Amino acid sequence: MHELIQRGPAEALAGLLGVPMPRETLPLLWHWLYLLDRPAQAELGPDGHPAEGVEPGRRRMWAGGRVRSVAPLRFDEPATRRRQVLDTVDKQGRSGHLTFVTVGVQVFQRGELVVDERQDLVYRDPPSEPLAREEVEAVQPRDGDWSIDVTAPLLFRFSALTYNGHRIHYDRDYAREVEGYPGLVTHGPLQALAMAEAARARDVGGHEIEYRLLAPLFEHQGLVVRADASGFAVHDRGGRQTARATIT
Template sequence: MTDIDHLRQWIGREEVRSELLTPAIAERFNATFGLAGGTQDGDIAPLLIHLCLAPAVVSTQELGPDGHPARGGFLPPVPLPRRMWAGGAFTFHDDIRIGETVTQHSEIRDVSLKQGRSGLLCFVVVRHRIESDGRLVLTERQDIVYRDADSPGATKKALPPAPDGAHRIEIVPSAPLLFRYSALTFNGHRIHYDAPYTREEEGYPGLIVHGPMQATMLAQLAADIMGRRPERFEFRSLSPLFDNANFTLNATEEEGRLTLWTSYADGPVAMTAQAE
């Protein structure tokens, strides 16, 4: 039973975490994504590298069986087994520069329950304010969804295949790529690196490609096309991507904005995004 009144007591809870963005972190980030930007003090940091900074740190003994930290703490203790990053939005105010201390001010803004096709869903909305050496560089809305495990034999609605974008890049979701991003973000969630667990315990056909990593790739594609970082980037996850097939990054320009998405070559849209 999910006690929404108890969970809503977490609304307004805050935390602050900081980390120095060193050249070494930037170099590892660029190596993971195949980027060629500068990695010295004073260089502009790549987009969304802040997602790899100041992660929540708990001891290994305090992790749950899925590799996530035990429920409670800053996030509410939602008693549903599956947790995913459902979407979010970034408004960029300035650049983070390598060699600066990045501080994240976080606040729980909302907790709500909804009934979805697959069962009960609990949405948690978190607002982050990111500063770099005291300068406001971006504000972020993070949408987290908790849900029930899929029932054995459950069938899912077939979705139409995604179109090809005017800009299209193929990505190989290799195990080293997924492992490196988990390491960069200090993410112990086993669905991203433990294939036997992912198949046998959670019933997925392969390792799951991180939502934040897809968002990072799409944001970087938007910046490459526009020739500068976007002022606003918003994304939403629609269906998972696994490591058992290559996927594509796609973008189409429409009236000064970009519509972007990820998908398998012949599969449905996995993540959709807008960049302005």
Template sequence: MADATLQITHTMDPARAQALAVTLEIPAPTQALPPFFHQIYFWEALPNPRLGRDGHPALGESLMPDMGLPRRMWAGGRLQFHRDIQTGIPAEKTSVIESCAHKQGRTGPLAFVTARHEVRQNGQLCVTEWQDIVYREDPSPDQPAPPPPMASEGEVLLERSFSSTDVFRYSALTFNGHRIHYDLDYCRDVEGYSGLVVHGPLLAQVLMLLAKEALGELSEFSFRATAPLICPEVVQFMTDSQGNFWVRGPDGRQCMSASAKA
């Protein structure tokens, strides 16, 4: 049974934020963290016996429940930004499970879990985040994957690829041990991907920085992963200049959709 509440306190080391900035190829932040940079803090380091086959905490360990399905992935999320998180000052992250549900999808049973995270610093609420996790069965070799949605046209804000080094660095900075980001045999043989998978939160991080550049300081941001991006595919980060943002893969598929408010 998962714990009802998880609390982690962390000193917001500026060197870690600088390392993420290098990975993202952006200027290093000074004192206030850019939006979503809190993802590289608040590590929950569990010993190997408490990890699952995918390298994440085993199903039912810590906060996330066992929903009876072996695969899990970050499907999307929503954030509210209340005030900046400052580097060099301790902050506390409190996490709870807000909802759990089973559903029947096109390719079989699914389960959805929503976790709510609140980050506070000096007793003040800085960020509220809802994280949506989807659980599913292992892929069947004789069942083709459903076709991904196709991205619409828009303004291209950034075009880049993510190398295996980029993916490794982001995994290290977020203490993310999921094997789809570094174990090619596991990607292909167990989870059915054609190669190493670029983190959905990494794509969301880039979109948030672009949204802040386009709109100013953000008050809200939501995103939904719609298709995996495989490194080193070239990807385009796009917008319609109306608060909508998305990620388009090299074949035109939509890898992520998002919306932002200043």
């Protein structure tokens, strides 16, 4: 896949997150706005994702990954993306049959590798019963916390920016009635981006991030990024941890 790295998508993300617009090169993880798959509508399954290769009724989740920025990804220059499935493993977990898929993504510019990425995806069986809605009581914020007010419009706009058709992020009725969630689900990549941006705001943004999504985060629970001795973590307003990252 080949594309010119234009400034428009980056300007849109900067406005969405309320962060400074990068000048000449993309910060860590901002390549997720570019070189996107755009499948035909007829190729999508009931959940909004491409149906090819997925057993009907299985749930797709982004579990984590690693991204290494090898060299700057520059605006106003073309780039090329290569994507391949590296590994597929079936396991039996407490919640049923799980399929773990590892995807490799590489981005090239000026004929050189600039982004090297591993994505960890998991497909699981439908839940036996819906998840209960848990109201969280906000804890006192700490100095240095970096937060996002998660709303339905924000989740919809992030889906649009990343061309993510998964209905759990913008179709509340589908998320509740079909997939058994208590509300809209906050994107895993949005949580990873929040951690990377919290690091950038503290002038400790690096060239590599390894992140893991630990638990679902829902629209009514907020999003707070907190730094500690081992890296950065996303919490809901009540302090429950939903993602963690190490940035080097």
